[in-house]
Amino acid sequence: MACFFSISCGAQFAPAAGQPGSTALRADSSCFINWAKRCSIQRGYKQINLPDSGFASVGMAAAAEGPAATNGVVSLGDGGIATLTFNPPITDGNGFDFAVFENTFLDTFLELAFVEVSTDSLSWARFPAKSLTQTKTQTGAFGFTQPTRIHQLAGKYRHPYGTPFDLKDLAMMSNIRIEEIHYVRIIDVIGSIDSTLGSKDSEGRMINDPWPTLFASSGFDLDAVGVINQLPSASSLPINKKSILGFNPIDETLVSNCADPLHLEIFNSQGQRVIQYTLEPHTALPLHLLPGMYSVRSEHHSIKIIITSTR
Ligand SMILES: [Ca+2]
Ligand SMILES: [Ca+2]
Numbered sequence: 001m002a003c004f005f006s007i008s009c010g011a012q013f014a015p016a017a018g019q020p021g022s023t024a025l026r027a028d029s030s031c032f033i034n035w036a037k038r039c040s041i042q043r044g045y046k047q048i049n050l051p052d053s054g055f056a057s058v059g060m061a062a063a064a065e066g067p068a069a070t071n072g073v074v075s076l077g078d079g080g081i082a083t084l085t086f087n088p089p090i091t092d093g094n095g096f097d098f099a100v101f102e103n104t105f106l107d108t109f110l111e112l113a114f115v116e117v118s119t120d121s122l123s124w125a126r127f128p129a130k131s132l133t134q135t136k137t138q139t140g141a142f143g144f145t146q147p148t149r150i151h152q153l154a155g156k157y158r159h160p161y162g163t164p165f166d167l168k169d170l171a172m173m174s175n176i177r178i179e180e181i182h183y184v185r186i187i188d189v190i191g192s193i194d195s196t197l198g199s200k201d202s203e204g205r206m207i208n209d210p211w212p213t214l215f216a217s218s219g220f221d222l223d224a225v226g227v228i229n230q231l232p233s234a235s236s237l238p239i240n241k242k243s244i245l246g247f248n249p250i251d252e253t254l255v256s257n258c259a260d261p262l263h264l265e266i267f268n269s270q271g272q273r274v275i276q277y278t279l280e281p282h283t284a285l286p287l288h289l290l291p292g293m294y295s296v297r298s299e300h301h302s303i304k305i306i307i308t309s310t311r
Pocket of ligand 1: 095
């Protein structure tokens, strides 16, 4: 009962654009000093459980490059991924550091996406998404979502407003450097409340988002990513210099970029060792761990990772 009360009455998040307390940022705001330079897309199916539905097809990757509200949008499809490159890199300055623009025209017709950032494109950290939308009745293709029920998900605000993100919220993630973010990745939330199909938030709740969307414009419609804080000049880090051990939150795998075997030890937040493993050169290790924060240590360095799903 206490749990029900806190979810239904507490923990409300910022409201729609224009309302007091909203964090929405207009595309023409002077806070935006730069925009994504490059975008590449890995499209998802129009409907994740129907491969014959084909891929979402609206727009080209280039639509997400440059300023918002200028050159159209690109539709990602169910679970589709857009990877955007920034130069100079985004950095953690005061307050919000960048914002993501989607094309919805209503405050409550929202298509959502996870947001991840990376310094080297090998190792990624995901903003800890929260969705308090009910999960009993599927939100239909044109169903409504309240912005006050969602947090740290792109697509919270209607066009021409962006949803802002503060890199400081990832300060504990030692597998990236929040002072130097070259890459932002936008991953469509698969809105099905069927746990075998849909996406979960950072606390293991299904995210109820319009689904199915069996259209060419299926999934998150990415317009642009605007930069608020960036380093003063091009990067100190060569853009292709990767660390030797990375983490990919999409499939929760550790990824070796090392020419030698890596002897890994993984500790949970109580300091107990839960995995000891030798990761062969240039291979990946899918993790099957309970949700929580873990420390991964090798001969060379250690990184913190967050596991959200129960696989
Ligand atoms: Ca910041
Ligand atoms: Ca979706």
